[in-house]
Amino acid sequence: TCVQCLGDGNTSLQKLATSIVFFFCLSDVSCNSVEQKIYVELNNTVPCVRLLNATHQIGCQSSISGDTGVIHVLESEADLEWPLSKGPNPPYMVLLESSLFTRSIMMKMKNESNRVAGVAVVVPNTSPPEFSPHTTCPNENTGVYSDNYGPNLAHCNTTVWNPRGNGLSYEEFDFPVFSLKEDNETEFIKQCYLDHNRAVNGSAPQYPLCAMQLFSHMHAVTNTPTCMRRNDINFSINPEMVCDPLGDYNVWGSIRPYNDTVFGHKENESVVIAAARLDSRAFFWEVSTGAEGSVSGFVTLLAAAQALREVTHEAPPTRNILFAFFQGETFDYIGSSRMVYDMENGKFVIDLDNIHSVLEIGQVAVHSGTNLFLHSDPVSRRNNTVNDEVKNLVNNLQSSTAGLSFLLVEPNVSQPLPPSSLQRFLRAQPIPGIVLADHESAFNNRYYESFYDNAANLNLTYPSDLSPEEQLEFVTDTAKSLTDVATVVARALYKQAGGNESLVNNIKVTQMLYGFLVSSNNSWFQAVMAPELKNILKPSPPEYYVGVAMSSTPTRLVQYLLANLTGAATNLTQSQCQKPDELPNESRQMYSYLWVQGIVPPNSTERDSFCVRASVRLTKAVSPAFELGEYASKDYSTWTESRWKFIKARIFLVASRDLEMLTLGVGVAVLFTSLLVTYFISTKADVLFSSTREPASAAY
Amino acid sequence: MTASVFFGCTFIAFGPAIALFLFTIARDPLRVIFLIAGAFFWLCSLLLSSLVWFITVQISNKESSSQQKGLLIFGVVLSVLLQETFRFGYYKLLKKANEGLLMLSAEETMPISIRQLAYVSGLGFGFMSGAFSMVNILADSVGPGTIGIHGDSQHYFLSSAFMTMAIILLHMFWGVVFFDSCEKQHWWSLAVVVISHLLVSCLTFQNPQYVGSLVPTYIIVFLVGLWAFFCSGGSLRNLKLCLTCKDKDFLLANHRPR
Numbered sequence: 001t002c003v004q005c006l007g008d009g010n011t012s013l014q015k016l017a018t019s020i021v022f023f024f025c026l027s028d029v030s031c032n033s034v035e036q037k038i039y040v041e042l043n044n045t046v047p048c049v050r051l052l053n054a055t056h057q058i059g060c061q062s063s064i065s066g067d068t069g070v071i072h073v074l075e076s077e078a079d080l081e082w083p084l085s086k087g088p089n090p091p092y093m094v095l096l097e098s099s100l101f102t103r104s105i106m107m108k109m110k111n112e113s114n115r116v117a118g119v120a121v122v123v124p125n126t127s128p129p130e131f132s133p134h135t136t137c138p139n140e141n142t143g144v145y146s147d148n149y150g151p152n153l154a155h156c157n158t159t160v161w162n163p164r165g166n167g168l169s170y171e172e173f174d175f176p177v178f179s180l181k182e183d184n185e186t187e188f189i190k191q192c193y194l195d196h197n198r199a200v201n202g203s204a205p206q207y208p209l210c211a212m213q214l215f216s217h218m219h220a221v222t223n224t225p226t227c228m229r230r231n232d233i234n235f236s237i238n239p240e241m242v243c244d245p246l247g248d249y250n251v252w253g254s255i256r257p258y259n260d261t262v263f264g265h266k267e268n269e270s271v272v273i274a275a276a277r278l279d280s281r282a283f284f285w286e287v288s289t290g291a292e293g294s295v296s297g298f299v300t301l302l303a304a305a306q307a308l309r310e311v312t313h314e315a316p317p318t319r320n321i322l323f324a325f326f327q328g329e330t331f332d333y334i335g336s337s338r339m340v341y342d343m344e345n346g347k348f349v350i351d352l353d354n355i356h357s358v359l360e361i362g363q364v365a366v367h368s369g370t371n372l373f374l375h376s377d378p379v380s381r382r383n384n385t386v387n388d389e390v391k392n393l394v395n396n397l398q399s400s401t402a403g404l405s406f407l408l409v410e411p412n413v414s415q416p417l418p419p420s421s422l423q424r425f426l427r428a429q430p431i432p433g434i435v436l437a438d439h440e441s442a443f444n445n446r447y448y449e450s451f452y453d454n455a456a457n458l459n460l461t462y463p464s465d466l467s468p469e470e471q472l473e474f475v476t477d478t479a480k481s482l483t484d485v486a487t488v489v490a491r492a493l494y495k496q497a498g499g500n501e502s503l504v505n506n507i508k509v510t511q512m513l514y515g516f517l518v519s520s521n522n523s524w525f526q527a528v529m530a531p532e533l534k535n536i537l538k539p540s541p542p543e544y545y546v547g548v549a550m551s552s553t554p555t556r557l558v559q560y561l562l563a564n565l566t567g568a569a570t571n572l573t574q575s576q577c578q579k580p581d582e583l584p585n586e587s588r589q590m591y592s593y594l595w596v597q598g599i600v601p602p603n604s605t606e607r608d609s610f611c612v613r614a615s616v617r618l619t620k621a622v623s624p625a626f627e628l629g630e631y632a633s634k635d636y637s638t639w640t641e642s643r644w645k646f647i648k649a650r651i652f653l654v655a656s657r658d659l660e661m662l663t664l665g666v667g668v669a670v671l672f673t674s675l676l677v678t679y680f681i682s683t684k685a686d687v688l689f690s691s692t693r694e695p696a697s698a699a700y
Numbered sequence: 701m702t703a704s705v706f707f708g709c710t711f712i713a714f715g716p717a718i719a720l721f722l723f724t725i726a727r728d729p730l731r732v733i734f735l736i737a738g739a740f741f742w743l744c745s746l747l748l749s750s751l752v753w754f755i756t757v758q759i760s761n762k763e764s765s766s767q768q769k770g771l772l773i774f775g776v777v778l779s780v781l782l783q784e785t786f787r788f789g790y791y792k793l794l795k796k797a798n799e800g801l802l803m804l805s806a807e808e809t810m811p812i813s814i815r816q817l818a819y820v821s822g823l824g825f826g827f828m829s830g831a832f833s834m835v836n837i838l839a840d841s842v843g844p845g846t847i848g849i850h851g852d853s854q855h856y857f858l859s860s861a862f863m864t865m866a867i868i869l870l871h872m873f874w875g876v877v878f879f880d881s882c883e884k885q886h887w888w889s890l891a892v893v894v895i896s897h898l899l900v901s902c903l904t905f906q907n908p909q910y911v912g913s914l915v916p917t918y919i920i921v922f923l924v925g926l927w928a929f930f931c932s933g934g935s936l937r938n939l940k941l942c943l944t945c946k947d948k949d950f951l952l953a954n955h956r957p958r
Contacts (some may be wrong), residue, residue, distance in 0.1 A: 005828045034837055037852055038845040068844045192849060208848055652845025653707075655854060663858060664704040667711030670865070671718070678719040689815075689933040 041593055042185055042649040045120075046284040048177040049240060050218035052227055052243060055633065058169070059218070062118065062176035066215040069093030069117025070654070071193045074100055084112045086447040088204045091117035093212040095180075095189065098131075103166040109511035110173055118176040118214045120649075122186055122201075123178040127456060130446035130488050133168040133390075136160050142332040142637060145416055150379040159441045162448050169449065176214040178649055179284045179451075189651055193336040196653065207656035214649050219243070220642035225631040227640060243640040244548035247622035248327040249555050250335045250529035251278075251334075253305065253457040253562045255312045255321045255497075257590045264346035269357040270319045270495040272497045273329035274489070275336070275421050276301040277329035278544040278554050282451040289454040290544040291517055292365040292445045296458065296482060298325055298558060299512045301361050303486035306508065306565035308494060317553070318498030319356055323566075325558050326421050327621040329547040330449065332637030335621035336421035340428050341636075342619065357393050357496060358433035362421045363445055365426035365458050365480045366438050373408045373440050374398075377422070378414045389432035393496055397434065398622050400491035404484045411440050418443075436489070455541070462518075470524045472514045511533040512561070516554075517541050525557065527599045531609065534597065546621075550642050559616060563594050567614025591615050706842045709857050713834045713864035716870040719829055720872070724819075730812055731820050738790060738824025738875075745786035746832065776901050783825070784894050787875065790821055814879060815932055823888015824850050828870035834864045852908060858908040866917045870900060873921070873928035896920055904905035 050059035069091045072083050077100065085091035094109065094116060101121045109116045112646040137156035145154035152158065180186045192210040199205050220227035220243035227243035254271075276298040280290025289295075305323045312321070328334025342348040366372055374394055381387040398408050417423055422433040438444055447453040455461075460478045462471045486509060497502065515525045521537040529537065533556055536542075570593075572580065577595045580586035586593070591613045598608040625636040632638070681688060725731045753775040761767050794817050798810060805811055812820075837860050847856040874893050881889040900920055906913040 034840045034847075034856075037847050037850060037856075038840060038843065041850055066844075199833075208846060208847070208854055211845070213844060637802070650845075651849065652843075653848040653854075654844060655846040660702055660704040660708075663708035663712075665708070666858075667708035667715070671711040671715035674716040674719040678716070678723045680942075682723045686944055688938050690938065 019432050023082060039650045039652045042651065044181045044185060045649045046179045046181060046287050047216040047647045048283060048287045050642040052220055052224045052640050052642065054224055054633060057222060058172050060173045060175065060177045060216065061218050062214055062216045064217045066213045067117040067176055068211055068213040070211050071095055071189065071197055073190060073193050077105055080105060080108055084108065089209060089342045090115040091669050093117050093120065095120045099128055107170055113175055114361055116175055120212065121177065121179045122182055123179050123451065124182050127452040130164050131452055132162055132165045132409060132448040134162055134165045134449035135167045135170055136162050136165040138162060138419040139332050143419060144426040150416060150512065159415045161443055163442050164446060169442055174356055176216045178214055183408055192651060208653040210651065211654045212649065216644065216647045218642040218644050224638045224640045228631045241643055243642050245622055245626045246328055246546050246641055247334055248546050248550055248552045249618040250327055250339060250621040251555060251559045251562060251616065251618055253323045253566055253614065253616035258349040258445050259589045260349065260617060261589050263348060266354055269350060269354045271350055271354050272321050272356050272493060273324055273358045274301055274321060274493055275324045275358060275360040277421060278325050278327045278558060279330050280544045281330045283612040284451065286543050286545045287451050288449060288544045289541060291453050291455055291458045292363050293448055293453050294544060295516050296364045297361040299509060299516060300364055300482055300486045300489060301606050302512060302561055302565060303483065303509045304490040304493060305562060307486060307490040309566050311494060315499060317494060321493055321497050323562065327555055329421055331546065331639040333421060333424045334623045334637045336424040337636050338621050338624055340424050341624040344428055346440055352429045355431050356482045357389055358422050358425055358431055359493060360420050360433065360435045362418060362420055362435045362437035363443065364436060364438050366406060366485055369476050371409045373437055374408055374410050375417050375435040375437060377417045377426055383430055386430050386432050390434065393432060393434050396495040397488065397492040398645045404488065415441060460513060460517055468519060472511055472524060475510045478533035479513050483509045488681060495534040524609045526597060528560050528596055530595055531597050559618060560594065560596065563612050563616040564596065567612045567616065570611045570613050572611040592617060702844065703842060705778055705857055709841055709861040710838055712861035713830055716865060717830060717868045720823060732819060734820045735824040738821035739828035741785045741790045742783060742825040742828040743787045745782045749782045751843050752778060777898065780897050780901050784897060787878055791879055800870065812891065814883060818876045820880030822872040825875060826871035829871055830868045833867065834860065853910065855910055859914060862914055863917065866921050869921050870924060873924040876928040896924060
């Protein structure tokens with residue numbers, strides 16, 4: 001309540017000026033009307049956080065009590081000299097439009113960072129022509145190519161995969177960088193700048209000036225070994241953790257189930273692995289959409305898995321097919337390196353020798369008429385057996401495009417594999433494998449690993465007059481193209497696994513695209529999810545950053561989708577679903593049993609929940625470097641994310657230093673004067689206050 | 701704004717009060733006790749008036765701004781009247797306590813005169829009133845920002861500090877005049893005290909025209925100060941004596957120790 005806000009009955013200074021605010025105070029718990037007169041909190045901001053690996057720290061850092069700077073809206077690159085040299089009121093908080101968020105401007109500000117308090121980037125709704133903050137050669141040190149293996153192919157010497165990459169995501173800034181949306185808050189900030197901070201006719205702007213304060217203090221410093229060592233300092237009962245390893249879970253499923261308790265090599269077992277990656281990243285924390293980078297790939301694989309269910313039940317192929325969805329691939333192949341490590345050490349249901357071949361779905365944002373490319377590793381193909389298998393796989397793939405509008409082409413040049421999970425398998429053992437991608441050499445994706453790689457980048461547009469449920473069912477052109485790709489993949493996998501030629505149909509790509517790129521809270525996703533997980537579904541697309549919490553939304557979604565699409569619905573009740581081993585035909589070692597919500601029948605409000613039995617499992621996707629304690633490892637991913645206390649941003653006016661000093665001076669003068677006067681009065685009190693009533697005032 | 705503004709405003713608002721406390725009250729424990737009791741009485745009056753205000757606001761129509769404005773004025777007037785009532789109550793309590801103290805103490809004369817009590821209680825009221833006015837504002841002045849992003853005047857902190865200083869001084873003067881009028885049963889001067897208190901409070905409705913509220917307030921401070929000076933036994937002659945440093949002669953002439 002706001003009893004304090006009533007304040008003093010007679011000093012109603014606050015009252016008239018803030019009387020309206022009092023009414024809000026009465027209904028609000030946090031009532032501080034003076035604070036609301038000073039600060040405007042910015043709510044829709046996303047910070048850039050600090051990530052560390054074995055040798056470096058990247059990202060942004062603010063000081064522990066926030067960085068304050070006078071706002072300057074940058075108009076062009078030449079205007080940069082105002083905050084960096086000419087402006088009279090450093091430090092400045094530079095507000096950038098997205099077109100000015102370039103490497104050259106950020107590097108100039110990084111070099112003059114004592115005059116730059118921070119940067120705020122306004123992210124528009126429409127994308128610029130191209131923007132990729134990732135490096136030009138993604139994951140160059142943890143792939144298969146090194147000085148020992150294909151040295152002329154290593155470090156992108158033959159093909160630069162991401163030529164548009166400006167590497168901003170991997171730079172270190174010692175000021176905070178936040179992103180703002182194009183909304184009312186940003187308008188307010190720009191208006192504040194125009195009102196107070198504009199220099200009139202070349203003279204310095206007058207105080208008070210509009211300023212912004214950004215808080216994003218990161219606890220971890222230097223690199224991963226340092227922060228992991230500091231995690232282990234146990235001085236108190238609650239040790240302060242400073243960083244966490246990046247990681248989540250990989251999702252895998254197979255046509256024929258495996259016993260989850262029997263690990264290691266399986267005799268006479270030959271498996272075709274179909275892989276895709278789940279995650280992506282952006283410059284700012286967590287806001288990653290990865291439409292072309294990752295969603296196109298794993299949606300295609302999910303659709304292929306669904307298509308294969310029918311035909312593999314009717315005519316099971318000789319080899320098993322294992323669908324693997326890897327998390328954390330953006331950060332030096334966390335998921336795939338972990339799976340290979342588990343296979344090498346007998347901690348996975350199969351082993352590297354059981355793998356017959358690998359087909360990986362990379363970036364496949366195909367538009368009608370364009371071709372897809374089959375990338376393979378030239379070094380392993382020098383071995384004849386591997387080469388023959390690869391050629392066989394290529395044949396299977398190319399013959400599966402019958403009746404479709406595109407062809408599958410092998411790239412002409414002897415070029416390396418693009419960054420893909422297959423590279424980690426090849427590091428362990430030469431395995432025949434193909435990566436399916438829409439680019440012949442450099443990426444076609446203009447927004448690789450950036451926040452602009454969204455639905456618009458895939459040309460995923462819906463007519464504006466459709467309701468969300470209608471949009472869910474509307475078949476877009478993108479969906480049609482990806483359906484064709486999924487058909488090819490499914491047919492090829494079936495042939496690769498030893499099955500005969502057959503047609504596969506019935507693929508639900510468009511709903512998946514809607515759910516993963518537009519809104520995850522739709523009726524189909526609600527139907528396939530577990531009741532306790534339905535809160536992860538939101539009206540916006542999920543975020544594909546791998547994170548540290550081991551509970552990322554895409555992993556869960558893919559797990560349940562794969563289970564629903566490749567598994568079988570059973571008649572088990574909910575309690576039976578949790579303890580299936582009590583039933584004679586069910587075994588938790590062979591399958592996983594998931595209780596899902598189901599659809600809402602037309603004339604009722606209760607969901608038709610049921611138990612799905614599927615051979616879908618999660619395996620931990622944390623880098624082996626953390627299992628082994630080798631935090632400075634060069635072989636495995638060592639990425640960690642720093643911890644922080646709070647992240648916020650606010651704007652306010654700042655007064656000139658002179659006015660502040662004047663206030664202090666006046667205060668000291670008043671104190672001094674009153675001390676002197678009081679001393680004078682108190683020493684002369686007898687005289688001063690003795691008046692005509694002296695005689696009778698002896699003991700007054 | 702920053703630490704300099706924080707300290708500046710603290711010294712402006714509480715400078716005279718601290719000086720008075722240090723030199724006149726801190727040495728005598730009895731005075732300290734009565735000061736704190738006076739502060740407590742003011743606190744009680746504020747509690748009561750805020751309770752009434754809170755209840756009336758809850759039952760009122762929160763949407764109508766004219767009603768809220770009216771309620772605000774009502775709250776201010778009620779608070780002033782309650783403060784003066786509690787001052788009167790404190791006076792009555794002190795009169796009773798004086799008799800009791802006389803019985804208990806070993807000396808024959810009163811350890812503290814009613815005039816000193818008037819001054820101390822007034823200062824107590826002032827301290828607590830100043831604290832409530834100023835502490836919230838001081839807490840926010842430490843941060844990096846200053847008022848104004850929504851268009852309010854920049855001089856909020858400074859004016860609040862000066863106003864608080866005025867109020868503390870006024871409470872002290874009112875205390876002296878009040879107790880003196882109660883002693884002498886001059887009810888009209890009591891009424892003038894209450895009216896001047898109401899006047900100063902209502903002047904603050906002029907804010908954010910800070911000049912319009914501060915200048916008349918300081919005029920009133922000066923006038924009431926003069927009145928309190930005369931009530932407590934001062935006179936122009938004494939003042940002239942002190943200022944021209946002839947007080948020693950005066951004391952010698954009257955065989956009075958310093």
